[in-house]
Amino acid sequence: MTFHITVDGRPVPVVPGQSIGAALHAAGVRSWRTTRFGGRPRGLFCGIGVCFDCLISVNGRPPERACLLEAEPGDEVTTA
Amino acid sequence: MSDVIVVGAGVVGAACAYYAARAGLDVTVVDRGPVAGGTTGSGEGNVLVSDKEPGPELELAMLSNGLWRALAEHGGFEFEPKGGLVVAETDEIQRRLTELAGKQGVEHAMVSGAELRDYEPHLAEGLAGGVYYPQDAQVQPMLAAASLLRHGAESFGRGTLRLRLGVTVTGVLRSGGRVTGVRTSQGDVLGDAVVNAAGTWGGEIAALAGVELPILPRRGFILVTEPLREPLIRHKVYTAAYVTNVASDSAGLETSAVVEGTPAGTVLIGASRERVGFDRTTSVPVLARLAEQAVALFPALREVRAIRSYCGFRPYCPDHLPVIGADPRVPGLYHACGHEGAGIGLAPATGHLLAQLLAGERPDLDLRPFRPDRFSEEAA
Amino acid sequence: MTGAPYDLVVVGGGPAGVAGALTAALAGLRVALLDSGARLGGQYFRHAAVPEREPGLDRFLLQARLLDGRADVLTRHQVWNVSREPGGDLTVHALTRDSSGERPVTLRARRLLIATGAHDRPLPFPGWDLPGVLTAGGAQALLKGGGVLAGRRVVISGTGPFLLPVASGLARAGAAVLGVYEANGGLGLARHPLLALGKAGEAAAYAAALARHRVPYRTRHAVIAAHGEREVEAVTVARLDPDWNVLSTRIVGCDTLAVGYGFVPQIELGTQLGCETRGDPDGSPVLRVDAAQRTSVPGVWAAGEPTGVAGWRQAEVEGRIAGRAIVGEARPIARRGPDGVLLRRRRQWRAFGEALQRAYPVRPGWQSWLRDDTLVCRCEEVPLARVREALELGATDARSVKLLARPGMGWCQGRVCGYAVSCLAGEAPRPPRRPVAQPVTLGALAEAAPEDSPDEAAQ
Known part of the structure; x- marks a missing residue:
């Protein structure tokens, strides 16, 4: 039923259909980048693609919104 | 009083x-x-x-x-003495840029095609050369x-x-x-x-x-990219067509690639000129052309996202x-x-x-x- | 670009968009519907791959199933611009992603239905950018879309009836909801305005759910600060006067805070096309529509929250009215008069929505919760002090504050901080100017360039 993605090399379980952001949040990972001026931690805030707080790099691509991006088996996520 | x-x-x-x-x-x-x-x-x-x-x-x-x-x-405000780099796509344009620089009497350095990437490492291949103007700046x-x-x-x-x-x-x-x-x-x-x-x-x-x-309005659009972690572009970089467009009398659309980074990490992309009165309606074809020209100059921009755009009206005299x-x-x-x-x-x-x-x-x-x-x- | 234009392109796959698209498709129009999500539903009917039961959801899912096959339903498509072609048709510029990456999709349309919904309206306060602080809608989306609890020990704060389903949903799913703090009202749940608005059943259900899980509901209270190092660990809850000035405070330990102060209708596709706007009772700019949901721009309709926040029932009704009007315009022979029942319902739900906005206003005292270093703009990290500086330098409105201090210049283009910045600048929020409504790679944008010479392209 569930599959895994890796977050900085660590496996995180995903229920099919979950967003990357939801999977991370469920695994207790609540921030995955820092802001460019103050180095403040950021994770999910609006949860619906509006705020861009949850930007994350998946499979080496440029940052995308974790709340909109559906997790796929084998996705490799890197946090900053 | x-x-x-x-x-x-x-x-x-x-x-x-x-x-x-x-x-x-x-x-x-x-x-x-x-x-x-x-x-x-x-x-x-x-x-x-x-x-x-x-x-x-x-x-x-x-x-x-x-x-x-x-x-x-x-x-009280940002002043960046970053210098400007005018690039030439062909040898003929480079010759004309050289001629202009000679007449201007402004501090400059001729840049060969091979040297361009010493100034801007991410510039596209195959450009003929350019002229570097250290006094160009941005506020x-x-x-x-x-x-x-x-x-x-x-x-x-x-x-x-x-x-x-x-x-x-x-x-x-x-x-x-x-x-x-x-x-x-x-x-x-x-x-x-x-x-x-x-x-x-x-x-x-x-x-x-x-x-x-x-005085007439001459509309221009600017595209702004997402903020980049590492600066991609060091100077104000533009193609020689910008110089001729600035001086042109055409009422139709003219575009040239003008690309530069800002202290906020964003990249600003211009420049378009057209005489359409005070019409603020966004023209996607113009934005697309600005993007196309910027990517041609800096291929690494292809994967960079534009997050907004704005337009303004330059006060233009005949x-x-x-x-x-x-x-x-x-x-x-x-x-x-x-x-x-x-x-x-x-x-x-x-x-x-x-x-x-x-x-x-x-x-x-x-x-x-x-x-x-x-x-x-x-x-x- | 596809050849013949669609009779109708609908943007937004919530109740308004699906109802509008289905009405038009059933009448034989060639319809495309685009939505950014992986599944239809929008915010209210967001659901997991295997949906839970929710009021109205069965009905929505049935409509969505009926639409499938009758229209081109394009999920995971983000619309970043709609513009008018010289010939009169509309061009809808969208982006989608597949295994090869992001790819532009361009549709041509004779008519457009804007059904883009709304998003939470947050207010800034110290610590609101700590991880673990979410919008109420964000907490709800996690639960509905991914089956994920936003946290174990949750505090909910803000204003408006939306806090109630969020609280009861989280409590039912097993979170300890430590309190619902409603900044307005002084009446408590027993005299909740929902009752006066003929929604006694709904209000009673929420009240029962909160009572069952022993969730305290406090009016004239709000969270005015969040505390923690890397994540939220505690919040300051304040008792407020009617203007939301702080009377007294206490600290409540928690691992999650969900906040919401009403909604911001998403109208930028309308303003891109030059649609006229009006102010909703809460000051939000919304698209002005006529009795047939027509905007001021020919060929452009709007339904649901972009015409005024009034909830999912109103959204569906407006979607259906718009659909009928669109069919009438496209097929004059099949024109049917307005449906009296729909019009009556629309009037009712509009009155309901406006009454709720009046019952749950944002009061000015929130500005006293902020400190000089409180971030107003999360994207560009602009603290209150810099906003004040801009005002002293001669900014007289939100736009000039943005130009001088950068709030709203970042990724979200002011969607999150725009309302707060307008309040701080002393004006009602203005209609958004967002010609690029979603980030688009320059590579994808370049593909929209016409292939002829630039001079011709300008014609």
């Missing part, structure tokens, strides 16, 4: 007010909107000497370049205008500087032919001299004083020169407008020269090429 009323709180009006107050005059600045709410707020902040043909505008730009550096020492224009207005009079002026925002000028007051002030949405404001620094709307202010000034000086047709009326896309860069020199006129001094530069009545002479 002020010595000078400046109409317009954009960067040119701010510079006029700043230098006039510094010269000991009492100044009132009126604007129908906020500080820097017009074309100043839609600009990239170009302080360029590289894009001008030899002549009066280049002299103005050189004077201004030095003044910006002096103003920046007082702080954050809104903050620059605001600090000139705010700190200018406070810190260095002998005169006073009063700012009245949200006040619309509805008429120019005259007595015995001479200007005595302006009528506004909030009562009359009296002064010995009125400076028209209304930018793209300068023709309307002139009309209130009963004179004609042929001969591409600004209008600076006293209007002989209406005693007491001065103009400082029509700088097209170079208003940020030319603002300090404009303000400085106009303040010299207002204070009864001889201006450092010959203002005849910029005189306000030159258009009616041509017509006659």
Whole structure:
């Protein structure tokens, strides 16, 4: 039923259909980048693609919104 | 009662007010909107000497370049002496750029095709070469205008500087032919001299004083990218087509690649020019062309996202020169407008020269090429 | 670009968009519907791959199933611009992603239905950018879309009836909801305005759910600060006067805070096309529509929250009215008069929505919760002090504050901080100017360039 993605090399379980952001949040990972001026931690805030707080790099691509991006088996996520 | 009323709180009006107050005059600045709410707020902040043909505008730009550096020492706004790199796609264009650089008499370095990436590591392959202009710079224009207005009079002026925002000028007051002030949405404001620094709307202010000034809007779009963690682009980089577009009289769309990074991490991408009146409707084909040209110049931008765009209206005169000086047709009326896309860069020199006129001094530069009545002479 | 234009392109796959698209498709129009999500539903009917039961959801899912096959349903498509072609048709510029990456999709349409919904309206306060602080809608989306609890020990704060389903949903799913703090009202649940608006059943259900899980509901209270190092660990709860000035405070330990102060209708596709706007009772700019949901721009309709926040029932009704009007315009022969029942319902739900906005206003005291270093803009990290500086430098409105201090210049383009910045600048929020409504790679944008010469392209 569930599959895994890796977050900085660590496996995180995903229920099919979950967003990357939801999977991370469920695994207790609540921030995955820092802001460019103050180095403040950021994770999910609006949860619906509006705020861009949850930007994350998946499979080496440029940052995308974790709340909109559906997790796929084998996705490799890197946090900053 | 002020010595000078400046109409317009954009960067040119701010510079006029700043230098006039510094010269000991009492100044009132009126604007129908906020500080820097017009074309100043839609600009990239170009302080360029590289894009001008030899002549009066280049002299103005050189004077201004030095003044910006002096103003920046007082702080309050970002000034980036980043330098400009003009690139040539072909050997023929490189030859023409070389010729122009030779005539300008501006500090520059010729850059061969092989050396281009020493300046900009991410430039596309196959470019013929370019010219590097170390004096080209960029300011954050809104903050620059605001600090000139705010700190200018406070810190260095002998005169006073009063700012009245949200006040619309509805008429120019005259007595015995001479200007005595302006009528506004909030009562009359009296002064010995009125400076028209209304930018793209300068023709309307002139009309209130009963004179004609042929200033037209020339629309430009700018694309702004997401903020990048690592700067991709070091200088202001543009293609040679920019120089010819700036000087063109075409009413149709003209675009050229102008690309630069900002301290906020974003990349600004221009430049387009078209005469469509004050129409703000976004043209996706224009934005697409700007993107296409920027990607052609910097292929690494292909994966970078544009997150917003904006447009502004450059105040354009038929001969591409600004209008600076006293209007002989209406005693007491001065103009400082029509700088097209170079208003940020030319603002300090404009303000400085106009303040010299207002204070009864001889201006450092010959203002005849910029005189306000030159258009009616041509017509006659 | 596809050849013949669609009769109708609908943007937004919530109740308004699906109802509008289905009405038009059933009448034989060629319809495409685009939505950014992986499944239709929008915010209210967001659901997991295997949906839970929710009021209205069965009905929505049935409509969505009926639409499938009758229209081109394009999920995972983000629309970044709609513009008018010289010939009169509309061009809808969207982006989608597949295994090869992001790819532009361009549709041509004779008519457009804007059904883009709304998002939470947050207010800034100290610590609101700590991880673990979410919008109420964000907490709800996690639960509905991914079956994920936003946290174990949750505090909910803000204003408006939306806090109630969020609280009861989280409590039902097993979170300890430590309190619901409603900044307005002084009446408590027993006299909740929902009752006066003929929604006694709904209000009673929420009240029962909160009581069952022993969730305290406090009016004239709000969270005014969040505390923690890397994540939220505690919040300051304040008792407020009617203007939301602080009367007293206490600290409540928690691991999650969900906040919401109403909604911001998403109208930028309308403003891109030049649609006229009006102010909703809460000051939000919304698209002005006529009795047939037509905007001021020919060929452009709007339904649901972009015409005024009034909930999912109103959204569906407006979608259906718009659909009928669109069919009438496209097929004059089949024109049917307005449906009296729909019009009556629309009037009712509109009155309901406006009454709720009046019952749950944002009061000015929130500005006193902020400190100089409180971030107003999360994207560009602009603290309150810099906003104040801009106002002193001669900014007289939100736009000039943005130009001078950069709030709203970042990734979200002011969607999150725009309302707060307008309040701080002393004006009602203005209609958004967002010609690029979603980030688009320059590579994808370049593909929209016309292949002819630039001079011709300008014609």
